[in-house]
Ligand SMILES: [Zn+2]
């Protein structure tokens with residue numbers, strides 16, 4: 325009788341060990357699967373006319389919240405082919421296509437300009453915008469042209485992270501934007517709500533943290 329109990333006990337121990345090692349393997353395979361994605365290199369591409377100090381401020385603030393590489397390029401001229409029908413502003417859609425051709429798959433590029441930019445929006449063939457970004461994609465553009473007030477550079481930075489957010493696939497919903505009123509991914513709806521925007525909401529934040537943004 326005692327021997328039978330002992331055999332049962334030993335086999336129970338063996339089964340337990342086997343279960344433990346299986347669990348350990350599962351943990352290891354989960355760890356392998358959850359390896360962080362390769363961080364994108366964010367390239368800041370200023371266009372001529374924007375003060376260099378503005379580019380530097382945007383780069384400095386971006387470096388504070390992004391753990392990957394941020395590279396600042398020398399200013400280039402705006403491509404003439406991106407001018408709109410009356411040559412008064414530049415087509416943001418043409419500019420992000422142009423910028424997209426300057427980078428490879430592991431890079432994201434943001435153009436900064438002081439010129440007025442526009443795109444097609446619904447029935448409006450030449451709608452003025454503050455920024456535009458592919459969602460998801462590798463290029464976006466922001467303009468300081470429409471920004472008013474003492475905090476216009478702060479607004480430009482909020483726009484910068486909004487358009488970069490689109491590049492990371494944020495707000496790729498039916499409405500294209502976040503419903504949270506204070507989230508940086510809120511829709512401008514043709515107005516400047518930038519002062520009201522305080523942070524990325526918890527949903528938007530998760531996507532960016534996963535991509536190497538320091539938003540804790
Ligand atoms: Zn947007």
Ligand SMILES: [Zn+2]
Nearest residue numbers: 502507525528
């Ligand atoms: Zn949000």
